[in-house]
Amino acid sequence: ITVVKVGGAIVEDKERLSQLLKDFTAIEGKKILVHGGGRRATKVAEALGIESKMLNGRRITDADMLEVVTMVYGGLVNKNVVAMLQSNGINALGLTGADMDVIRSHKRPVRNGLDFGYAGDVDHVNGFELRNIIEQGITPVMAPLTHDGCGNILNTNADTIAAETAKALARFYEVTLIYSFEKKGVLSNPDDDNSVIPVITRNDFNKYVADGTIAGGMLPKLENAFAAVDKGVKQVIITLANAIDGKHGTIIK
Numbered sequence: 473i474t475v476v477k478v479g480g481a482i483v484e485d486k487e488r489l490s491q492l493l494k495d496f497t498a499i500e501g502k503k504i505l506v507h508g509g510g511r512r513a514t515k516v517a518e519a520l521g522i523e524s525k526m527l528n529g530r531r532i533t534d535a536d537m538l539e540v541v542t543m544v545y546g547g548l549v550n551k552n553v554v555a556m557l558q559s560n561g562i563n564a565l566g567l568t569g570a571d572m573d574v575i576r577s578h579k580r581p582v583r584n585g586l587d588f589g590y591a592g593d594v595d596h597v598n599g600f601e602l603r604n605i606i607e608q609g610i611t612p613v614m615a616p617l618t619h620d621g622c623g624n625i626l627n628t629n630a631d632t633i634a635a636e637t638a639k640a641l642a643r644f645y646e647v648t649l650i651y652s653f654e655k656k657g658v659l660s661n662p663d664d665d666n667s668v669i670p671v672i673t674r675n676d677f678n679k680y681v682a683d684g685t686i687a688g689g690m691l692p693k694l695e696n697a698f699a700a701v702d703k704g705v706k707q708v709i710i711t712l713a714n715a716i717d718g719k720h721g722t723i724i725k
């Protein structure tokens with residue numbers, strides 16, 4: 473089974489998204505798509521007069537922003553992706569973590585004075601339920617929203633959703649996890665788009681973090697990637713959005 477995560481910049485760009493979904497359609501076998509949408513949420517919030525607050529590159533989800541991300545991720549982005557996949561002949565089913573109770577989380581506690589608001593840290597992915605869906609020939613399309621089991625939706629990082637989903641399915645399937653985004657892979661020189669690191673180990677990662685080569689959104693992405701490899705996900709690849717055939721990008725070892 474292949475789990476593909478689509479980065480925020482691709483979701484924003486109708487043409488690139490459409491191409492990515494064609495490539496996704498071409499992947500053989502069972503598959504799951506996980507999408508972000510942070511940039512779109514920021515735009516819609518702005519139109520509503522709601523300020524986007526960030527902390528260490530991550531969103532602070534206050535009560536107003538939680539309503540925005542629920543609408544944008546669970547509605548606008550998710551349903552458009554589902555419709556586009558249907559037009560490709562894929563029987564897609566859009567899901568948040570609350571739907572069929574597929575992903576439970578808890579509100580991230582305030583740590584060292586850092587308060588991310590209604591951000592959910594994943595506790596459990598219901599791999600059985602996801603398998604039941606997939607085995608019917610349905611392709612889940614997952615929005616980066618989870619629930620706490622007490623009636624509350626929580627905003628959850630899409631990279632984390634992809635990794636946790638891949639980990640839960642690794643009990644049943646050989647899983648390939650692909651993070652697609654706007655660069656060709658993890659770069660050894662962030663200013664040189666062609667400096668793709670073909671294979672990266674935990675040791676390399678620590679070294680690149682220490683010298684500042686790897687930073688920003690790539691940090692949690694790689695943390696999630698290594699966690700997936702450690703938990704039995706067969707293959708994790710970070711690659712360009714129009715190179716998700718498993719033959720390009722950076723392999724996480």
Ligand code: ADP
Nearest residue numbers: 479480481653657658659685686687688689690
């Ligand atoms: P997504 O597009 O999946 O939402 P993020 O924006 O969270 O991803 O993280 C990817 C970003 O990480 C890239 O757009 C890039 O700006 C940044 N980045 C930092 N260091 C690197 C690196 N060494 N190689 C590639 N990208 C890097």
